[in-house]
Amino acid sequence: MKIAVVVQRYGQAINGGAELHARYIAEHLARHGQVEVLTTCSTDYVTWRNELEPGVEQVNGVPVRRFKVKHERDPLVFGKRSDRVFEQLHSLGDELDWLDAEGPTSPALIDYITKHASDYDYCLFFSYRYYHAYYGARASRGRAILVPTAERDETIGLSIFQPLFRGVRAIMYNSPEERAMIHAVAGNESVPGVVVGIGSDVPNNPQAARFRQKYNIRGPFAVYVGRIDQNKGCKELFEFFDGYLKDPAGKLSLVLIGNTLLPIPEHKRIRHLGFLDDTDKFEAMAAADALIMPSYYESLSMVALEAWALGRPVLANGKCDVLKGQCLRSNAGLFYETLGEFIGTLEAIEQNRWLAGSLGRNGRQYFKDNYDWPVIERKYLDMFERLKNEVPGPGGDPLPGWFDRRRQDLPAAQDVLAKLPKGPAGRHG
Amino acid sequence: MPDFNVRSDSVNVEQIMEQIRGRIREKRGVDYTEQQIRELAAVKLEKFLDPRGVRSDLLDQFRKAQPAYEPPELPNFAFEDATLFESHRAPIRWIRKLLMPLLKLLFNPNPLIQALNIQSRLNTINAERDARREAARRQMDQLYYELVHNLVVETTRTGIEVKNLKMRVESIASRLEFNERRARALEGAVVYRSTEPDEPRPQRPAPQIPQPRQQPPPRPQQQQQQQPRYTPPQPSYTAPVPVAPPTQTAIAPPAAVTEQPPQAQGAGVPGEGPGQRSRRRRRRRGRRGGGAAATIMGAPGSAQPGSTGAAGTVESVDQMDAIDRIDDDGSPDSEEMHDAAGEQVEQTGIAEADHAASTAEPPAVDQAPVEHAHVEQPRVELVAPLPAAPSATESSSVAPAEPAAAPPPARDPADHDPQ
Numbered sequence: 104m105k106i107a108v109v110v111q112r113y114g115q116a117i118n119g120g121a122e123l124h125a126r127y128i129a130e131h132l133a134r135h136g137q138v139e140v141l142t143t144c145s146t147d148y149v150t151w152r153n154e155l156e157p158g159v160e161q162v163n164g165v166p167v168r169r170f171k172v173k174h175e176r177d178p179l180v181f182g183k184r185s186d187r188v189f190e191q192l193h194s195l196g197d198e199l200d201w202l203d204a205e206g207p208t209s210p211a212l213i214d215y216i217t218k219h220a221s222d223y224d225y226c227l228f229f230s231y232r233y234y235h236a237y238y239g240a241r242a243s244r245g246r247a248i249l250v251p252t253a254e255r256d257e258t259i260g261l262s263i264f265q266p267l268f269r270g271v272r273a274i275m276y277n278s279p280e281e282r283a284m285i286h287a288v289a290g291n292e293s294v295p296g297v298v299v300g301i302g303s304d305v306p307n308n309p310q311a312a313r314f315r316q317k318y319n320i321r322g323p324f325a326v327y328v329g330r331i332d333q334n335k336g337c338k339e340l341f342e343f344f345d346g347y348l349k350d351p352a353g354k355l356s357l358v359l360i361g362n363t364l365l366p367i368p369e370h371k372r373i374r375h376l377g378f379l380d381d382t383d384k385f386e387a388m389a390a391a392d393a394l395i396m397p398s399y400y401e402s403l404s405m406v407a408l409e410a411w412a413l414g415r416p417v418l419a420n421g422k423c424d425v426l427k428g429q430c431l432r433s434n435a436g437l438f439y440e441t442l443g444e445f446i447g448t449l450e451a452i453e454q455n456r457w458l459a460g461s462l463g464r465n466g467r468q469y470f471k472d473n474y475d476w477p478v479i480e481r482k483y484l485d486m487f488e489r490l491k492n493e494v495p496g497p498g499g500d501p502l503p504g505w506f507d508r509r510r511q512d513l514p515a516a517q518d519v520l521a522k523l524p525k526g527p528a529g530r531h532g
Numbered sequence: 533m534p535d536f537n538v539r540s541d542s543v544n545v546e547q548i549m550e551q552i553r554g555r556i557r558e559k560r561g562v563d564y565t566e567q568q569i570r571e572l573a574a575v576k577l578e579k580f581l582d583p584r585g586v587r588s589d590l591l592d593q594f595r596k597a598q599p600a601y602e603p604p605e606l607p608n609f610a611f612e613d614a615t616l617f618e619s620h621r622a623p624i625r626w627i628r629k630l631l632m633p634l635l636k637l638l639f640n641p642n643p644l645i646q647a648l649n650i651q652s653r654l655n656t657i658n659a660e661r662d663a664r665r666e667a668a669r670r671q672m673d674q675l676y677y678e679l680v681h682n683l684v685v686e687t688t689r690t691g692i693e694v695k696n697l698k699m700r701v702e703s704i705a706s707r708l709e710f711n712e713r714r715a716r717a718l719e720g721a722v723v724y725r726s727t728e729p730d731e732p733r734p735q736r737p738a739p740q741i742p743q744p745r746q747q748p749p750p751r752p753q754q755q756q757q758q759q760p761r762y763t764p765p766q767p768s769y770t771a772p773v774p775v776a777p778p779t780q781t782a783i784a785p786p787a788a789v790t791e792q793p794p795q796a797q798g799a800g801v802p803g804e805g806p807g808q809r810s811r812r813r814r815r816r817r818g819r820r821g822g823g824a825a826a827t828i829m830g831a832p833g834s835a836q837p838g839s840t841g842a843a844g845t846v847e848s849v850d851q852m853d854a855i856d857r858i859d860d861d862g863s864p865d866s867e868e869m870h871d872a873a874g875e876q877v878e879q880t881g882i883a884e885a886d887h888a889a890s891t892a893e894p895p896a897v898d899q900a901p902v903e904h905a906h907v908e909q910p911r912v913e914l915v916a917p918l919p920a921a922p923s924a925t926e927s928s929s930v931a932p933a934e935p936a937a938a939p940p941p942a943r944d945p946a947d948h949d950p951q
Contacts, residue, residue, distance in 0.1 A: 434543045437552070447552040461543040 104136035104487065105222065109239050110229040111207050113142040113167055114155070120405060121252040124301045125229040128250075129165050131302075131480050139223075140167040141215065143207045143235070150175045151207040170212040180204050189257040189516045196508035198263045208234050217242040225487060227275075231267060232258045240271055241502075245495035247271040248486070250299075253281050254400040255424060260519030265289040266500035272490050275299045275483070277403040279432075279528030280424045287523050295493070297486055300403055302476040305412040306382070311390035314383060318376055323453060324356040325418070326391035328384060328406045329398070331363035331375070336397030336420050341368050343397075343445040348372060350446055355453050357395070360387055389413050392459065393452045401425050408474050411435050411466025416452050416459050418445075428527030435466030559703070572688050604663075608655045611648040616641060 110125035117123070129138050140162070144153040151172045159168045184201040187193055216239045220226060226243040228236040231251040240247035249271040253259055268274065268289035274296040276282040286292050315321065331337045340357075347353050348370060356372040360379050367375045379387065388394060394410035396419040401407075404426055407417045417436035419426035421444070430436035437448040452459045472478070617628040635641070 431545055434545050437545060437549060443556040444549075444552065447556050448549075451548065451552055458543065458548065462545075465543055 104224050106132055106136055106138045107141050107216075107223040107226040107243075108132075108138060108229070109141045109212075109216070109226055109235055111143060111233045111235055112145055112148060113140050113162065113169075114146060115162055117146060119148060120402070121230040121250075123405065124250070124252065124403075125227075126162070127301055127303075128227065128479075128483070130163055131476055132483060133165050135480065135484060136224075138165055140165055141212060141226075141239075142167060142169055143172050143209050143212060144169045145172050145207050149178075157211075168215070170209045170215060172207045172209050173211075174206075174208055176204065176206045185257075188261060188513075191515055192511055193513050193515070194509050194511045195262060195503045195513065198261050198513070199508065201261070202234055202237055202263065205232070206234055213238045213242050220244055220246055225272070225490070228271075231264055237263065237267055240267055245272060248273045248275060248490075250275045250277075251281065251285060252277060252402045253285060254402050255280075255284060255520070255523075256400055257516040257520055259284060259288055259523070260514075260516030262513050262519075269294060270496075270500065272495060273297075273486055275486065277301070278425045278428060280428045281402055283528050284523055288519065295486065295489060297482055299479055299482045300408070300474050301405055302474050302479045303405055303409045303412060304476075305409055306385050309382075309386045309389035309413065311386055314386035314390045317383070318374075318387075320356070320358065320374065320390070322356060323354055323392045324358045324374075324390075325393045325395050325449065326358045326360060326387050327395050327397065328360045328388065330361050331359055331365050331367070333365060334398075334400070336399050337365055339420075340395060340397035341365075341373075343439070343442050344368075344373070345370075346442045347446045347449055350450070353446070353450055353453065355392060355449060358387060358391065360384060385409070385413065388415055391415060393418050393449070395449075396420060396423075396426055398426070399423050404429070407436070408470055411463075412470040412474070414463035414467045416462035416466065418448055418452060424525060424527050431527055433465055433469035435462050435469050437462070559700070569689050569692065570685060572692075606655070606659045606662075608659065609648075609652055611645065611652045613645060615648075616645060 108125055108129040110122060112119065112122045113126060114122075115126075117126075125140070129140050132138050143151065144155040144157055145151040146154045152175050153171050155169055157169050157171050159166055161167070181201075181204040184197065184204045188198050188201045212235055216226065220243040223243075223246060225248050226239070226246045227248050227250060228240050228243075229250045229252060230236055231249060231253060236249065240249060247270075249267070251268070251274060258264075265288065268285050269291045271294065274282075274285070274291070274294055276285070276296055276298045277300050279298055282296060282298060327337070327340065329335055337359075344357050345368065347355070356374065359367065359373070359375040360377070360383075362378050363375065367373065376383075376387070388410050391410075393416045394407065396404055396407050396417055398404065399420060399422050401423050402425060404419075407419065407426065407429060410417050411433065417426075417430065419430050419436055419438045421427045421438035421440040426436075427438045430438050437451065439445040439448050452462070617625065617632060619625045619628065
């Protein structure tokens, strides 16, 4: 079995959610077949600048074939086109222009897929929103399996992606919420799909005491791991934690791990440790009383899964359907939407050891049942087996013609998004 | 949020979240988001402002209704040196120019030209100033509208805050009520003991003058305790029926009888009347008049002047005075402090009584039954945990002539409040 993993960036040092997801999947599927990664020469997801050499190299034993990006992203043009397609009545041409502006525009990659798609049994495309997935899935002619990593943002409301969701052979969803959202927007229930997610290589015995000693951290604390950014809900987290600090009953500190794009509030109970390697990160999570996940938009949240794998409860932003759904399904995390709920849930985890322990145990079990690597690998292999026995469909809709591209009849993406069903999926997904 | 009613091993997050939300509602009232507050404010604005045709989103409406200000084009004239002699007909203009020296011989038109020119400029300046003023006024209007809008938003927020505070006051009031009930339950036990020692006190003989005639007949248990040296009873000792009811009834003074009914009534009524605190203080002072609890209960040696017990009694009285002063402000905290201090005083009394009992000279053998009868009973009650009301057995043994003691007060949910 030969599989192509197509992703916008790829590398050992690239830690973006979808990219890391792709690397893990590629490395684990490589144990069951021949895997090749097709990607670009970019490492920066903002500019898509060509920073790596084109050609083939090995990353952790997996061959990686890189292609140059034709042009970098112009933030002004991209912003203008985003405003157009997200907020106004627009045409298909506007959306295709937006996709071109978003990048990474790599016609060389698409040409390669067009010519060599038949060399692979299946092509796994990661992140539906990028150029490579939209054009690459069409070019792979019935071999495309999509890992959408879709979040509840305006992009999902763009019309060009609906044929993509309907035209691929199968879709590997990250969560039941993501599946429900894509079904609602594209009506692709007939496309084979399974909720898979991603595993994580969590150490068996992280040294929590070593972390405390190394960073001189005493007392109970909650940890946030990830980019410290307004888009990740960190601004709201700081506001809410400030409210929590005013509550004399609360004793938790907040430890922040990750690069920051926001000013960190100065308080003796808020510590920012910067970017840490995996060892320190896992030890920090093991030492913490809870992991806080304040993000509004998540397709899965690997950090939450890692916290559960380490037996730590998660406090998630309830405005994110996926996180809320994960908490409900796993019975391993609480969630908040208001300041009062934030304080109440944090105090509940802090002051009720039985509750925190039970949530952590549930999380560990949930991870083991659903996100352990053998489970993940088995789901992929089962899907390949299933597709092997099915006749490929007609593929995606043809690209729209000249007139169709210019018809200004597509609603604003945010209006489409607003009509999609909200809320977490059922307890059992 | 220290406790949850999740009893099963499998945690149900939905259930826990419901409990947390319930506690939040209980503690803080409804937790409104900024958006909800604005929506509420909009509703109120509609109520107030609709009659005048102003919408709740009045600022936007106002801006829509009021287009950008363009100063009106007021009529004006331009007046320059040659304005008087201008004409669109060239021959006439030429003739006027030719005859201008002649005209200027007849009169001087320059002041007229100058005045009209000034007037023209003044008109322009006034028009510009009016335009600026109008624009400023309109901006101020927008600001006023915005201010009114913000005021309404803030008023709504304040209204919600007041509601929340009311709920907190209710919560605190329930805690206060619980504390007072607990205090009454405690004082009920103590006051009752104070009536008992008061009764025999006038009859209590000096250690050197035994009066076996006034003592109740020694019970078998008391006979066992007729030892040369007094042995304090064990804390686990449950109060027996120490004194035969007829004897107790016979020796109960009228004062004690008159004090009992409010106690019984208070124990039966969950609330407390306005005069109850002062009554409680009077009871406490009455108790103080008879000495500290241990002294009143007749701890050996406590009545001896100059002994350790006496000194402790003075200290206890001082502490109780301090408690009374604290009590005067009527705050819940003071009540709690009072409870704690009261416990401390009584525990001090117990310790002193124990100390006095262990250090006192062995009383005369014939005095021992009387002393034991007065010592054992209160000590058992006082050592018992304070919040719990006396058990039915204890109640019946302590106050056989009274109705059953107040049941243990229901545990107030507010007592779990981590704040």
